[in-house]
Amino acid sequence: MSVRIEIDGRIIEAKAGDDLLSVCLSHGIDVPYFCWHGALGSLGACRQCAVRVYSGPDDATGKIVMSCMTPATDGLRVSVADPEASNFRARVIEWLMVNHPHDCPVCEEAGSCHLQDMTVATGHNERRYRFDKRTHRNQDLGPLLTHEMNRCIACYRCTRFYRDYAGGRDLDAFGAHDNVYFGRAEDGVLESPFAGNLAEVCPTGVFNDKGWSHDYARKWDMRAAPSICPHCAVGCNLFVSERDGRVRRVQNRYHGALNGYFLCDRGRFGPLHVVSPQRFTAPQIAGAVVSEHDAVVAARAAIEQGAIGIGSPRASLEANYALRKLVGAERFFAGVSDAEAKLVRRIVEILRAGPGQIATLSEIEACDAVLVLGEDLTNVAPRIALSLRQTARGAERALATQKGVAHWLDQAVRTAGEGRRSPIVLATPAPDALDDVASLSLRLDPLSIAAFGDAVATALAGGDAPNKAVNIANVLAASERPLIIAGASLGAAQIVEAAAAIVAALGTKARIVLIAPEANSLGLALLGGDGVEAAAAALEADVARNVIVLENELFERAPRGAVDRLFAAATTVVALDALTTEISARADVALPVAAFSESAGTFVNYEGRAQRFFAAVQPQEYAPASWRRLAALGAGDWATLDAIIKDLIADQPELVGVVGAAPDASCSCAHGKIARAPRPLSAHTADDRAGRDPAATPKPDPDSPLSFGMEGARGADVPAALLTGYETHGLHSANAVTRFEEEIGGPLRGGDPGARLFKQGDAALSPAAPFAPIDGHGPLLVPLDDVFSGSETGRASALLAARAPAPRLLLHPDDAAALGLAECASVMLDGVACAAPLTLEPKLARGVVAVSVGKLLPRGPLRRVVVEAAR
Amino acid sequence: MTLSPQTTQAIRNAADSHGGAKAAMLEALKLVQAAEGYVSDAHLAEAAAKLGVSTAEIDSLATFYSHIFRSPVGETVILLCDGLSCYLCGGDAVRDAVMQKLGIGFGETTPDGKFTLINVCCIGGCDVAPAALVGPDRKLVGPLSADDLTQLIGGGR
Amino acid sequence: MSETPLTGRAQPDREPHRFAEWQRLGGYDALRGALKRHSPEALVAIVEASGLRGRGGAGFLTGTKWRLMRKAAEAAGEGPRYLCVNGDEMEPGSFKDRLLMEALPHQLIEGAMLAAYAVGATEVIILVRDAYRAAAVALTRAITEAESAGLLGRNILGSGFGLKMRLHASAGRYIVGEETALIAAIEGERPVPRHRPPYPAQSGLWGRPTTVNNVETLSAVPHIVQNGAEWFQKLSRTEEGGTKLYGISGRVNRPQLIEAPMGTPAGELIEMAGGIRDGRKLLAFQPGGGATAFLQEADLDVPMDFAHVKKAGSSLGTGAVIVLDDQSCPVAAIGRHARFYARESCGLCTPCRDGLPWVAKLLDALEAGHGTQQDIDLLHMHVELAGPSGRSFCDLMAGAMTPVKSGLERFGDIFAAHLKGHCPVGRS
Ligand SMILES: Cc1cc2nc3c(=O)[nH]c(=O)nc-3n(C[C@H](O)[C@H](O)[C@H](O)COP(=O)(O)O)c2cc1C
Ligand code: SF4
Ligand code: FES
Secondary structure, X not given: XXXXXXXXXXXXXXXXXXXXXXXXXXXOOOOOOOOOEOOOEEOOOOOOOEEEEEOOOOOOOOEEEEHXXXXXXXXXXXXXXXXXXXXXXXXXXXXXXXXXOOOHHHOOOOOOOHHHHHHHHHOOOOOOOOOOOOOOOOOOOOOOEEEOHHHOOOOOHHHHHHHHHOOOOOOEEEOOHHHOEEEOOOOOOOOOOOHHHHHHHOOOOOEEEHHHHHOOOOHHHXXXXXXXXXXXXXXXXXXXXXXOOEEEEEEEOOEOOOOEOOOOHHHHHHHHHHHOOOEOOOOEEOOEEOOHHHHHHHHHHHHHOOEEEEOOOOOOHHHHHHHHHHHOHHXXXXXXXXXXXXXXXXXXXXXXXXXXXXXXXXXXXXXXXXXXXXXXXXXXXXXXXXHHHHHOOHHHHHHHHHOOOOOOEHHHHHHHOOOOOOOEEEEEOOOOOOHHHOOEEEEOOHHHHHHHHHHHHHHHOOOOOOHHXXXXXXXXXXXXXXXXXXXXXXXXXXXXXXXXXHHHHHHHHOEEEEEOOOOOHHHHHHOOOOOHHHHHHXXXXXXXXXXXXXXXXXXXXXXXXXXXXXXXXXXXXXXXXXXXXXXXXXXXXXXXXXXXXXXXXXXXXXXXXXEEEOOOOOOOOOOOOHHHHHHHHHHOOOOOHHHHHHHHHHHOHHHHHHHHHOOOOOOOEOOEOEEOOOOOOOHHHHHHXXXXXXXXXXXXXXXXXXXXXXXXXXHHHOOHHHOOOOOEOOEOOHHHHHHHEOOOOOOEOOOOOOEEOOOOOOOOOOOOOOOOOOOOOOOEEEEEOOOOOOOHHHHHOHHHHOOOOXXXXXXXXXXXXXXXXXXXXXXXXXXXXXXXXXXXXXXXOOOEEEEEEOOOEOOOOOOEOOEEEOO | OOOOHHHHHHHHHHHHHOOOOHHHHHHHHHHXXXXXXOOOHHHHHHHHHHHOOOHHHHHHHHOOOOOOOOOOXXXXXXXXXXXXXXXXXXXXXXXXHHHHHXXXXXXXXXXXXXXXXXXXXXXXXXXXXXXXXXXXXXXXXXXXXXXXXXXXHOOOO | OOOOOOOOOOOOOOOXXXXXXXXXXXXXXXXXXXXXXXXXXXXXXXXXXXXOEOOOOOOOEHHHHHHHHHHHHHOOOOOOOEEEEEEOOOOOOOOHHHHHHHOOHHHHHHHHHHHHHHHOOOEEEEEEOOOOHHHHHHHHHHHHHHHHOOOOEOOHHHOOOOEEEEEEEOOOOHHHHOHHHHHHHHHOOOOOOOOOOOOOOOOOHHHOOEEEEEHHHHHHHHHHHHHOHHHHXXXXXXXXXXXXXXXXXXXXXXXXXXXXXXXXXXXXXXXXXXXXXXXXXXXXXXXXXXXXXXXXXHHOOOOOOHHHHHHOOOOOOOOEEEEXXXXXXXXXXXXXXXXHHHHHOOOOOXXXXXXXXXXXXXXXXXXXXXXXXXXXHHHHHHHHHHOOOOOOOOOHHHHHHHHHHHHHXXXXXXXXXXXXXXXXXXXX
């Protein structure tokens, strides 16, 4: 229902019962605020959002209220400009300034500080408090975040985000009166993998990105580009900011359907791998640095002799396509195990066939019953785990609504909800960070998870099934929006098929999420190609003599034996990468390429959404984008990204949607190209403008409508997919995002970016291929993912690495006892010594051995391993 | 030093009687304080573990409430009222006298560890003002006089 | 029938009665009668008719509150419902609930049981401030006694009505007495006020329907139920029924608690407390605790009930009369209060958290003779901004600024004199 209210003479349509502050902000009316947050709702603590309201036409006096705590009711008259209300708002700033240090010149936040913006907005500019300030001592919160408590204005956003929204329990509010303190009980690392968001949630400079703080540049001295997180299949939208050619920090880029206001720490700090010492910068032949010319000549020679190409789920769609073009489709292979290549292709098929709708993150949050099969979401697709925490609150929200509690009164909703939780069932092998919000956690081995999923599907179809499965089937059947989540991380195709069967039984009301291993796994699968084992076999069968490996540490993604066979069979191995890897080190010819932050391209996320990332840093000549490198090696004649995309969709018309991921380079706004740099404010940029700083005279960017300079369009003039910041008059912090949302928490104006490539029902689902039997002896291998480790790129980020746990090897105590193994034992897996000592985990499923993936073991198909004591 | 089995059991019982671990946090803090005099970091963590809450959560309450002591206190804690009624009845003189006699200010403990002096808000003893609460049972004493501090610190000093 | 129904039975040494003894004195008769004779609705009607106003400070009609609870609870469905007894009593100058809990625990328990029966509560939780250890001991024992006598638990006296009762011991902090903070405190959350709506009756303790009543309010209930609304009305000297516990403290000869008919003027109360100390003259008094405006000589005849004191420009609050004589410096007195409220702010909302400590420092400076005209202007500014409630989150700040406002109004000359560095009234 909508209501009409009048705000300073303007008539506005609002949703009945929404809070007035949200209504004002989504209509472009500035009301200062601190404690309110689009995702955290209203609290009423800061008292900054005061306005005068008149209850109706007959009310001549009105009263001052907090707009964030006042529902919009029909006929309400509101005055933001009211002198008494504006004076009160200025006095609130004066109070906040009583203890706030006047340290803007040395504060990281300055220039993008919500407190600064609000101070200027209210016009408070004279200090009258003449007594001593209260001071706090700061804490060391670990490698990711700074802590400067004196800057705190007690808006409680940090604890509301960290505890209420993200489920963390080691950050809290301490003390009382003007001595409230936000931190941990003692110094130490903030545990939550979402802690990094505090840097953006905090409206002042209490919490900040420590990496950025150490390699600091003012906001107005940094250029930012729209980007996509390269660290998992969710594809959260990022701003990547740089100065002097060096990426300094990553921030959330709002996306209404996906990441909303928040990232995980892997996404925020992982991308800093691009500034790692592990960057690969000089061409090599046989391990020795050579000239670019020599290396290119050697690579060309290898290609001319005939080569197969091995693509990568972490390289862009365009790079993989260029490689396929270079070697030919029949000689193009996916840079993952055969099993994974097959499984991800099958995932694509299931997603396309329907009947389940692929759930966006915002849709996940609206689902009312969830079954997770096999995925350790917090570690595999962390942002989805954060969404599920909101899904869990659905039942609570429903009860609160029934009691007449406004949805934005978050604390009241929590209480009124009486602790009710929407049903979330986790069937996973290992203890799960989401167990605290799950209504049922089942610890099962991968095959039992698949069997359990099949039983649920059977029960839904009316067949006989065990009680537990029947109960869950009933819950799913009774729900309005059931959601099934599964994926590839256990390497078990059975689980994905079971998920598909459940969705098929539930019909069109069902939502589905199938999680592929990496940022562009789906993009790679769309280009086809078998895995590394097949590639090795092709070389062994003399299909070609040489191999080109694209941006891929194959040892992480395919069995070591298969990769070794590849090296043995190939005469010349050519590697292209932005990082030094075991592959690049062993390759005969290695050529550096641009990292994701230096090039433009497309990733396809778990929803089948093609999303474009753009260069934040001008690419170096020695490290062009992979697809340019491949073009130069003979793949095609593409001068621009748009040109290669044009060829791609001509070759593969079903991918035509890729074009729509973002406007092409010809897009021009009211002020021409879109500026990556904020408005010129500092002396440094005056130099730039005079052309005195040669480095600052930017080259044009042929691959996007963005310019590296300061001139051009920004902010509201810019299409959503090309936003380089929330540039708005008077608002310089992340809070300015409200100006860009259609409604609070809704899509970006002009629609959320990205192009969905799949239409449900546009492909028929072929019957599942028969599963290869899991032969051999020993427990089933369960790969353990970790949010802070990720793949080779994530581990190259020093910030993320500082949070990564030591690799782990887990067995259930009874299984260990049966094998004669004790806690801390050294263990061999299939005869190879495992670097991690044994940990006994009573909460682990029986019949499995869980091992950290990446460093210790490659991902791979579900298999058994022989576990025995090291000799 | 770990908490005694009795205190531990009492903390567990509190979780049953108070409607869950969270609701029992303050009671747990009071139990620890009753047994140990104050709530040390170690005991705080232990109580949190017994209840299955985080140290931060329980410390969030411990630091909010003025009568939970997070640092060591003397054998006898004197909570001296600094409310208006006591002030009107000569509370400041009593305050000065006891500070002088003990040689400490508010929030401090005598070097011999016998007394801690803390100022608190009105303790509902306005009919016996100036008033104070003394000792672990928060015994109400008053009217106090600057000339005779026996009610506060006994005859010992 | 005693004229002091609330305190008449208290033993001189404040030793609480044992159960048997209390029963001999008529204890629990009202409950036994009510469970037999009255429906919960009827009980609500009796209390409504009595005109009983909440004694926690705001003076809200108890019967109305109970009716709202019954109504709101309908929407909440099956499950526990709560009655919280507010025994936090930390308003400066107040010491009335202490006696009721320490010396007369069974009276409170009976009142709480009747209230629980009336509003349909399934559990009573009595929150007691930490300073009142004797009260906690007395209540704990009394609850146990009542349980053993079959007055608590399931199916009480065969009536089908069941009730649990327990104590929640607090640990300091004035804000815990604010009803929504009290609910948070019992839940184990930081005792910070919560927004209303939703009101406790709608969504209170753990989201369930909840009523919060003051100790004195509930202690009056057995008498009303036993003797009728009319009797209760007649106890009073004004339209507001009952007797009231007045606490007289400060510069009087015999500070004490007095149970007197509602509407007894302050002048009489001060006389009963032995008159102004040392034969001095009255400067001013706060009629109802630290958060009430000063009254003076001319107001000594004002009947001390909610309506009349309000009309006189102050409020009855807790009925804690704090007396300042002509040698008590009001700047210092207000400063005491200001420091109290600043220290007891929960720290949630900006005006209170950061404004009150500023106010306290301004008053300190003025008291010490270091003040400036700007300091006084700033005090006025805080008075204005805190004035109409709703600007701070809860009523603590508005209460805190009340004595400052009335002090500036009534003692402007004394404030001005402090600017020159001397106090015209202070004893020293
Ligand atoms: C800051 C603040 C402190 C309060 N402290 C108390 C208190 O200690 N005891 C009390 O009974 N009511 C106190 N109240 C009033 C309660 O919020 C509530 O109105 C009262 O307990 C209701 O009981 P009644 O209707 O029986 O008066 C306080 C209110 C505020 C705003
Ligand atoms: S006025 Fe604000 S800070 Fe003060 S006690 Fe109430 S909510 Fe807390
Ligand atoms: S934003 Fe409204 S009170 Fe903070």
